[in-house]
Amino acid sequence: MTSDLLQRVAPVAARPRLVPAVGVLAAVLVLAAGASLLVGSRPLPVSDVWNSLRGNGEPAVDAVVRGLRVPRTVLAVVVGAALGLAGALTQALTRNPLADPGLVGVNAGASLGVVVAMAYLGVRSPAGYVWCGVLGAVVVGAVVLGLTSRVRSLEPVTTLVLTGSVVSALLGAATTVVLLLHEDSLRSFQFWSAGTLAARDLGVLTGIAPVLVLGVLAAAVTAPALSSLELGDDLAAALGRRVRRDRAVGLAAVVLLAAAATAAAGTLGFLGLLAPHLARFLAAARPVATLALSALTGAVLLTVADVAGRVLLSSSELPVGIVLAVLGAPVFVALARRLDR
Incomplete structure (x- = not known):
């Protein structure tokens, strides 16, 4: 009986909004992806883009x-979906609506991995340093989760x-030291750390694909437990959930997803925070549906922000990380003020 009651937690009246929300987001994503193919420093006619996609385009257009x-468009969709999913998991597992995947230290770990690759291995191409970024983020995430599991007080x-804050501060200092000792790596690192999808090829996606797959699988394993975990650890345990295991698997999914996304595109602040809130605004739904909707929302937000960064300035292009920061900062303040009431 209790299990049946928990399944009815989501508002019945809000469930019909889920299908229209998915339809609207899918349509916006298609339009944004189309704009991403058309818009840039050299605007292209639709016919030229279509011919190129079919394999009949001119070499310069191809x-x-x-x-x-x-x-760039494929990476925006994949990275945005990964961060949206990671953000929804983070907020559900911590029961904190202002939580972000950066809590587990993956941003700092990826930054240190990338700067080490640039400074000591001489790697400058995104397809090369993405491996080091993923490795650094995953290792640091594992350390943070391991330390967290040992503290019971x-x-x-x-x-x-x-733990995430302390480890991130320590690694941030280490990253700064490496950059001071190797100033030749500073410019390349600044370009990555600003958050960008430019100059990426599909080799970057190939590099993060195994980590993304593992992250999605871990998220799928955790999803059935979220309804119980949202009620609190004590009640979840009373309902038969193994709370520590469920949270550990869920946080591992956050680490893997955020690590892959950060290594590929740099630091993209606020996306993991905003996507779940927009998903819940569009359609209040059960946690599993919210995860899927947050992934779709994240893909839309990142693709739209990337296109906006190309057209906001006439003389140059804004990195997508800066666009997200400009949009996300006031929204974060508004959310914090609303939750404080």
Whole structure:
């Protein structure tokens, strides 16, 4: 009986909104992806882009469309979906609506991995340093989760936030030291750390694909437990959930998803925070549906922000990380003020 009651937690009246929300987001994503193929430093006619996609384009057009814009668009969709899913998991597992995947230290770990690759291995191409970024983020995420599991005097969520903050500060200092000793790597690192999808090819996606797959699988394993975990650890345990295991698997999914996304595109702040809130605004739904909707929302937000970064300035292009920061900062303040009431 209790299980049946829990299945009815989501508002019945809000469930019909899920299908229209998915339809609207899918349509916006298709339009944004189309704009991503058309818009840039060299605007292209629709006919030229279509011919290039079919394999009948001119070499110069193919170099732009298939060589640059198609990989960039695919990466925007994949990275945005990964961060949206990671953000929804983070907020559900920590029961904190202002939580972000950066809590587990993956941003700092990826930054250190990338700067080490640039400074000591001489790697400058995104397809080369993405491996080091993924490795650094995953290792640091594992360390944070391992340290969190050993501390029993505080609540797991509090321990996670404190441990992630301390480790991130330590690794941030280490990254700064490496950059001071190797100033030749500074410019390349700044370009990556600003958050960008430019100059990426499909080799970057190939590099993060195994980590993304593992992250999605871990998220799928965790999803059935979220309804119980949202009720609190004590009640979830009373309902038969193995709370520590469920949270550990869920946070591992966050680490893997955020690690892959950050290594590929740099630091993209606020996306993991905004996507779940927009998903819940469009359609209040059960946690599993919210995860899927957050992934779709993240893909839309990143693709739209990337296109906006190309057209906001007439003389140059804004990195997508800066666009997200400009949009996300005031929304974060508004959310914090609303939750404080």
